[in-house]
Amino acid sequence: MVEFHNLSACPSARLPEDPSDVMAILRVLVEAERCAVRGYTHICNLTAGKDHRTYDLALAILNEEIEHESWFSEFLGEGPSGHFMRRGETSPFVSKFLR
Secondary structure, three states: OHHHHHOOOOOOOOOOOOOOOHHHHHHHHHHHHHHHHHHHHHHHHHHOOOOHHHHHHHHHHHHHHHHHHHHHHHHOOOOOOOHHHOOOOOOOOOHHHOO
């Protein structure tokens, strides 16, 4: 798993020195999600109009990452995300790939 992670463009998320500092943990999580958003945006930009299946999959994952980032951002008080309204166990973004 470490080798696979090392191929990604994002640094490893590290817990803060004080594991009871919830806000510090949220800052680590929101930065990790923002890095993932940048990575999947880059993949979408590379594959748009060229590799439709890869683009479609990367876009679905990008939508998930944007949603995750907005949750953590809202917890940090950066503003409302509006994403807490989704219900169900399967993501509407990636469910078509799970059939």
